[in-house]
Amino acid sequence: MEALRNREKDVNDELRNVEYGKKPKSIVENWLKDVREKKTEVQEIEQKSEKRRNLSRLPFLRLLEKNIQEVIELIEQGRFSEGLFIDVRDERGEALLTSPLVGQTTAERNLEKIWKCFINDEIICIGAYGMGGVGKTTIATHIHNRLLENPSSADHVYWVTVSQESSIHKLQNDIAKYIRLDLSKEDDERKRATRLFNALGGRKKFVLILDDMWKVFLPQEIGIPIGVNSGKLLITTRSLEVCRGMKCQQTIKVDPLSTEEAWDLFMKNVGSEKVLDKKLKEIARSISEECAGLPLAIVTTARSMTGVDDIHDWRNALDELREGVEGFVDMEDKVFKKLKFGYDHLKDKRLQQCFLYCALFPEDYKIPKMDLIVYWIAEGLLDGSRTRRAKFDRGHFILNKLENVCLLESAKDHYGSIHLKMHDVIRDMALNITKKENGGQIFMMKSGRLLQIPNEREWSENLERVCLQEDIMEEHLSTCISPKCPRLLTLLLHNNHSISEIPNSFFVYTLSLRVLDLSCLRNLKCLPDSISNLKSLRGLFLRSCTNLEYVPSLVELKELRELYIERSGKMRAVPEGLEGLVNLKCLNLFRMLHILSIPTGLLPKLSHLQCLRLDDCLRADIQTRDLISLTQLEMLGVHFSSLHQFNSYVNSQHWQRLSHYCLQIKSGHGHDLLRCRQVSISELGRITMLNCSIVLPTNMQELYIGRCVLPTSLLEFSPSLKENACRDLERCMIWGCEGIKHLWFFTTKTTSVPQNLQTLMLVNLPDLISLFKYEGFEREGGPPAPTPETGIFSRLKLLSVWRCEKLKYLFTARLVWHHMQNLELIRVFGCSQMENIIIEEEEEVEEGITPERTSILTFSKLRSLKLQDVPQLKSICTGTNTMVCPSLQKIKVHNCPKLKRLSLCTINVDDNRRISEAHPARLIKISGQKKWWDLLEWDNPQAKSVLQPFFSVIESPGYPIGRTDRSWSKDLSCYEEV
Numbered sequence: 001m002e003a004l005r006n007r008e009k010d011v012n013d014e015l016r017n018v019e020y021g022k023k024p025k026s027i028v029e030n031w032l033k034d035v036r037e038k039k040t041e042v043q044e045i046e047q048k049s050e051k052r053r054n055l056s057r058l059p060f061l062r063l064l065e066k067n068i069q070e071v072i073e074l075i076e077q078g079r080f081s082e083g084l085f086i087d088v089r090d091e092r093g094e095a096l097l098t099s100p101l102v103g104q105t106t107a108e109r110n111l112e113k114i115w116k117c118f119i120n121d122e123i124i125c126i127g128a129y130g131m132g133g134v135g136k137t138t139i140a141t142h143i144h145n146r147l148l149e150n151p152s153s154a155d156h157v158y159w160v161t162v163s164q165e166s167s168i169h170k171l172q173n174d175i176a177k178y179i180r181l182d183l184s185k186e187d188d189e190r191k192r193a194t195r196l197f198n199a200l201g202g203r204k205k206f207v208l209i210l211d212d213m214w215k216v217f218l219p220q221e222i223g224i225p226i227g228v229n230s231g232k233l234l235i236t237t238r239s240l241e242v243c244r245g246m247k248c249q250q251t252i253k254v255d256p257l258s259t260e261e262a263w264d265l266f267m268k269n270v271g272s273e274k275v276l277d278k279k280l281k282e283i284a285r286s287i288s289e290e291c292a293g294l295p296l297a298i299v300t301t302a303r304s305m306t307g308v309d310d311i312h313d314w315r316n317a318l319d320e321l322r323e324g325v326e327g328f329v330d331m332e333d334k335v336f337k338k339l340k341f342g343y344d345h346l347k348d349k350r351l352q353q354c355f356l357y358c359a360l361f362p363e364d365y366k367i368p369k370m371d372l373i374v375y376w377i378a379e380g381l382l383d384g385s386r387t388r389r390a391k392f393d394r395g396h397f398i399l400n401k402l403e404n405v406c407l408l409e410s411a412k413d414h415y416g417s418i419h420l421k422m423h424d425v426i427r428d429m430a431l432n433i434t435k436k437e438n439g440g441q442i443f444m445m446k447s448g449r450l451l452q453i454p455n456e457r458e459w460s461e462n463l464e465r466v467c468l469q470e471d472i473m474e475e476h477l478s479t480c481i482s483p484k485c486p487r488l489l490t491l492l493l494h495n496n497h498s499i500s501e502i503p504n505s506f507f508v509y510t511l512s513l514r515v516l517d518l519s520c521l522r523n524l525k526c527l528p529d530s531i532s533n534l535k536s537l538r539g540l541f542l543r544s545c546t547n548l549e550y551v552p553s554l555v556e557l558k559e560l561r562e563l564y565i566e567r568s569g570k571m572r573a574v575p576e577g578l579e580g581l582v583n584l585k586c587l588n589l590f591r592m593l594h595i596l597s598i599p600t601g602l603l604p605k606l607s608h609l610q611c612l613r614l615d616d617c618l619r620a621d622i623q624t625r626d627l628i629s630l631t632q633l634e635m636l637g638v639h640f641s642s643l644h645q646f647n648s649y650v651n652s653q654h655w656q657r658l659s660h661y662c663l664q665i666k667s668g669h670g671h672d673l674l675r676c677r678q679v680s681i682s683e684l685g686r687i688t689m690l691n692c693s694i695v696l697p698t699n700m701q702e703l704y705i706g707r708c709v710l711p712t713s714l715l716e717f718s719p720s721l722k723e724n725a726c727r728d729l730e731r732c733m734i735w736g737c738e739g740i741k742h743l744w745f746f747t748t749k750t751t752s753v754p755q756n757l758q759t760l761m762l763v764n765l766p767d768l769i770s771l772f773k774y775e776g777f778e779r780e781g782g783p784p785a786p787t788p789e790t791g792i793f794s795r796l797k798l799l800s801v802w803r804c805e806k807l808k809y810l811f812t813a814r815l816v817w818h819h820m821q822n823l824e825l826i827r828v829f830g831c832s833q834m835e836n837i838i839i840e841e842e843e844e845v846e847e848g849i850t851p852e853r854t855s856i857l858t859f860s861k862l863r864s865l866k867l868q869d870v871p872q873l874k875s876i877c878t879g880t881n882t883m884v885c886p887s888l889q890k891i892k893v894h895n896c897p898k899l900k901r902l903s904l905c906t907i908n909v910d911d912n913r914r915i916s917e918a919h920p921a922r923l924i925k926i927s928g929q930k931k932w933w934d935l936l937e938w939d940n941p942q943a944k945s946v947l948q949p950f951f952s953v954i955e956s957p958g959y960p961i962g963r964t965d966r967s968w969s970k971d972l973s974c975y976e977e978v
Contacts, residue, residue: 133296378539
């Protein structure tokens with residue numbers, strides 16, 4: 001205690017000698033406060049110990065030991081090695097050298113996103129992530145300098161560059177150096193973190209920038225007091241996972257530059273004073289495009305061409321870039337070396353193999369996730385997992401990992417489905433790795449209409465994976481030499497529509513082949529017999545070979561795991577030798593319309609099957625006993641030709657072991673991928689419905705009913721629905737069905753509505769009167785009682801109604817009030833008698849009661865409202881009801897001539913509880929016919945002028961909403977893939 005008193009005296013003496021105008025740091029004042037509290041605590045302990053001399057002293061000794069340790073720590077903290085006073089001018093930091101931002105729509109936009117986070121007091125931890133060389137550090141340095149230029153934004157700004165092999169100890173030292181804190185005599189990380197926390201915590205409104213983070217270190221473990229005294233943290237990293245692990249409240253992905261921005265950056269760094277002539281400019285543009293918007297690659301490549309005038313040198317540079325930059329030294333040394341850090345950081349060898357596999361596909365190719373995972377399964381890259389579900393989970397984990405560390409990126413196909421692609425420079429880096437690790441080229445890929453098939457030199461013995469896709473000319477393949485590739489594992493020849501024949505000699509010297517994809521060879525009629533000799537083959541893919549008639553015997557392919565012969569329309573029998581495929585895990589015969597039968601006793605011999613696709617096979621009858629013999633089956637698609645067969649299988653309870661299934665009666669409604677547990681029922685006539693009840697699996701997620709004669713309501717369709725046993729049902733589509741008048745019933749005691757329903761699509765139901773029927777409610781002089789269960793539609797997101805001619809309304813006001821809070825999309829098309837979207841309670845309307853109250857009906861999450869060809873529609877809401885849609889983004893109205901008022905608003909709560917017309921803060925687009933827009937009536941005279949900029953004329957609405965299978969699949973974007 002004496003040492004502590006002496007240090008306290010010294011600190012107080014220094015405080016008395018403070019020069020005028022200088023202010024002691026709060027950290028010193030806090031330390032003195034701690035000293036005073038500790039002195040008081042020690043005095044109290046001494047007094048208690050005097051009074052309890054005759055009692056056990058063990059607790060006292062423990063307490064004394066604890067206080068001695070705390071006093072030692074206080075003395076150490078009171079040394080203030082960074083000094084009691086630091087001039088504010090020294091603490092703010094110095095501006096960093098940086099290059100100007102290029103791209104008004106990319107880099108500047110990312111800069112502004114990050115800056116908005118700094119001026120938001122609620123955001124204290126920000127993460128910027130993106131692939132290596134994309135410009136994260138450049139943007140962060142601009143943020144750093146802007147903070148220095150704006151004293152009101154931060155009092156102290158610190159920049160720390162984090163190395164790939166950093167540790168908490170090293171990071172603590174780096175931060176301590178910037179704030180002049182000496183941690184050299186302390187090894188304990190927790191104590192170091194405490195000192196760092198106290199030192200930083202004494203600096204008001206500090207900003208700490210950690211550039212190039214590779215690992216997750218929690219701020220409290222390091223000693224970063226974010227949120228204390230308005231302190232904030234900005235990190236840059238290549239990994240979204242690091243942002244999440246660091247608890248970033250806001251993450252911003254830094255994307256590559258656009259084509260024009262890349263060209264501007266390229267020209268600025270070429271540095272040539274003279275203007276490039278036309279030919280050189282064309283080559284230069286191509287070189288710029290090869291860098292695919294990556295600033296580091298653009299700058300490196302451009303500077304290597306500075307002062308180069310000879311067109312031959314420019315063309316050579318372009319050729320080297322297109323051929324994987326072999327010999328392009330600057331790119332390899334400066335760009336690939338930086339990008340390879342991300343690859344090395346994966347560490348898991350299997351993860352690295354899966355990443356390199358993605359480089360097999362051509363530039364800019366959009367890779368379907370499921371195809372890639374199935375290739376990996378067939379190659380054996382996911383063999384560590386036993387079940388098929390576990391393999392897919394592992395595959396998705398790997399893809400998410402590669403995307404999160406920016407080695408892969410998401411891309412949408414023309415249908416809007418999510419695929420993956422590899423950035424061109426990342427792909428070049430991956431190919432460079434495969435060459436260096438294997439002493440030469442082991443990948444070969446070509447796409448587009450080839451002028452010549454790869455020659456004998458290109459079919460080298462070292463090749464392990466080959467991808468030749470998209471319109472290789474038939475004569476090239478038919479006259480091709482026999483590739484001598486004894487190490488070849490993967491051969492992808494898919495999407496070559498013009499190939500009608502593959503020579504038998506083509507597979508003679510590829511006996512190590514594991515994966516062979518001949519999908520979408522639409523003119524191919526016969527497979528060569530040499531395929532029967534590929535005894536190492538584990539995956540054979542023959543998707544959409546629409547003219548395929550013959551597949552040779554597969555009996556010798558004992559290693560085969562994955563066999564896909566889906567949509568190959570002219571085959572009338574399954575290939576010979578299937579019974580010998582003892583290791584087969586997946587047999588996919590989806591939509592093989594002309595297969596007459598599955599050989600009796602075949603399925604029980606395939607005892608290792610985990611996935612069986614026989615859905616949309618309209619002529620093949622499957623026996624229940626064959627299906628239930630497959631004890632390892634996890635995924636099943638099957639078509640039953642009769643209701644009796646369907647009920648027989650469902651009653652077996654075999655479906656309970658399945659993670660995914662598609663069970664069909666008569667014509668099917670299957671998908672390429674088994675995404676859920678689906679039941680699809682079609683073409684059940686009146687006689688069938690009268691003579692037999694349908695048994696539905698209680699865990700189904702999707703129900704599709706088409707072209708059936710139904711009872712009055714779904715309750716009478718199946719006991720499972722009547723008993724409300726289908727609690728997992730999420731998606732329901734009913735199409736082209738007669739007879740049904742109501743979907744579900746509400747009674748005073750029960751409701752038949754599935755609790756988890758998310759999507760409801762109704763198409764061409766000529767007898768439908770209302771979606772829901774109320775029964776047994778006693779009015780007692782007032783409106784009907786509330787429905788028995790609040791929130792029964794709490795998960796409903798999409799409602800689409802098409803050509804339901806007798807339907808006059810969608811909802812009652814009470815139903816909306818209690819249950820429709822999560823509805824996101826409403827679509828109504830071709831309902832010729834519909835007059836309102838929302839009405840008062842049905843009983844009130846029928847008895848002519850005019851309500852005196854005003855109801856605010858809230859659709860808090862509604863994003864899209866589409867009304868098309870509803871000629872009698874008069875209003876959105878009847879009476880004095882108002883539909884409140886604070887999240888509304890799109891309104892589409894076409895051919896609804898009687899709709900004079902939208903009755904849509906958001907609530908603007910002020911002192912008068914005023915309700916204003918639709919606020920444009922979220923609204924993106926209103927579309928409709930000009931005449932309709934001009935004749936709309938408004939409560940607020942200014943509303944039309946406010947909303948006018950969001951309106952666009954649409955005279956022809958295009959294809960009807962919800963009509964095709966494609967739109968059905970697209971609408972159900974909430975599907976979970978396998």
